[in-house]
Amino acid sequence: MYAVIFKAEIAQLDDEYSATAARMRELATSQYGCLEFSACCEENREIAISYWPSLEHIKRWKQDPEHLAAQKQGRNKWYHNYQVQVVELLRQYSH
Template structure:
């Protein structure tokens, strides 16, 4: 399993951002095999974690036309800066029903 860690310094959010973010999450989860998608914002920092079964799923998601358009809007309007890390999970465990 893989996790994509997206971190961004927020320039501004607007109504279009919320709609776009919701659509991207829905698309990732329903059409591209994303297993889980979580995002948090604190002050001007946003962090999103998305979990994927393979790198191929991630690459297909990255190249989808709607996602490419959202990336462009992010660069132009919503984010001052951002980083993306793709990490392979070697071990995972949990306690309780988290």
């Protein structure tokens, strides 16, 4: 399993952002195999973590036309900067 970690410095969030974020979450889980998605904001920082079964699933998601448009809007309007990390999950446990 893989995780995509998205970290951003927020410029502004608005109703369009909220609708777009909800749509991206729905699209990722319903059409691209995203297993889980969590996000939170604190002050001017956002972090989102999504879990995927394979790198191929992540690659297909990255190429989705709606996702590409949302990324462009993020760069132009919602975020000062962001970082994306793709990591392989080696172990998972809970209590």
